Amino acid sequence: EIVLTQSPGTLSLSPGERATLSCRASQSVSSNYLAWYQQKPGQAPRLLIFRASTRATGIPDRFSGSGSGTDFTLTISRLEPEDFAVYYCQQYGNSLTFGGGTEVEIK
Amino acid sequence: EVQLVESGGGLVQPGGSLRLSCAASGFTFSTYAMYWVRQAPGKGLEYVSAISNNGGSTYYANSVRGRFTISRDNSKKMLYLQVGTLRIEDMAVYYCAREGGGVVPLDYWGQGTLVTVSS
Numbered sequence: 001e002i003v004l005t006q007s008p009g010t011l012s013l014s015p016g017e018r019a020t021l022s023c024r025a026s027q028s029v030s031s032n033y034l035a036w037y038q039q040k041p042g043q044a045p046r047l048l049i050f051r052a053s054t055r056a057t058g059i060p061d062r063f064s065g066s067g068s069g070t071d072f073t074l075t076i077s078r079l080e081p082e083d084f085a086v087y088y089c090q091q092y093g094n095s096l097t098f099g100g101g102t103e104v105e106i107k
Numbered sequence: 108e109v110q111l112v113e114s115g116g117g118l119v120q121p122g123g124s125l126r127l128s129c130a131a132s133g134f135t136f137s138t139y140a141m142y143w144v145r146q147a148p149g150k151g152l153e154y155v156s157a158i159s160n161n162g163g164s165t166y167y168a169n170s171v172r173g174r175f176t177i178s179r180d181n182s183k184k185m186l187y188l189q190v191g192t193l194r195i196e197d198m199a200v201y202y203c204a205r206e207g208g209g210v211v212p213l214d215y216w217g218q219g220t221l222v223t224v225s226s
Contacts, residue, residue, distance in 0.1 A: 044202055047213060092212045095154070099151070
């Protein structure tokens with residue numbers, strides 16, 4: 001099973017700042033099948049990014065994904081108030097596993 | 108509009124069982140693989156089970172294999188998860204989700220149904 005480790009656990013930032021979230025895999029993710037999801041309290045997860053860098057339908061371009069192999073990054077260029085949430089990475093190249101999440105909180 | 112609506116959660120004693128359901132609408136259900144993902148209170152997301160579009164292939168996380176059974180009825184646009192021999196650690200919100208297909212993972216999710224395991 002591929003283990004995904006997200007860092008940091010919590011990111012304290014102000015609106016307008018840049019957020020950089022990391023996801024490291026225990027082994028190479030097949031075909032870079034790495035996705036990012038956003039989850040707000042009481043809501044279901046929402047797909048943001050798939051195949052490491054492709055934005056899902058309707059996702060603003062301030063969200064971007066990068067990386068390959070075992071190291072991946074989600075960047076939010078300028079945080080909007082609605083972006084404060086928990087973010088999960090997920091690999092789907094070999095079964096399906098999720099990282100432990102990164103909470104982006106208001107500083 | 109794609110909609111997934113779960114039901115069937117509730118309070119169950121350890122060792123008990125439940126059948127969770129997910130009603131799909133707004134898309135051609137029979138052409139998509141479907142998943143169950145759960146989230147324990149205050150914790151992260153955990154893959155539970157998946158089923159191919161025609162139901163011919165099923166997959167399970169090691170933590171639930173042999174205790175849970177996934178199935179679907181394409182004529183009714185319904186996804187099911189029979190959860191049995193429940194343990195305290197199975198307590199979670201259970202989400203159904205659609206696999207987008209090709210390179211797209213879980214693109215639509217329901218709002219979840221809560222399973223509480225307690226004596």
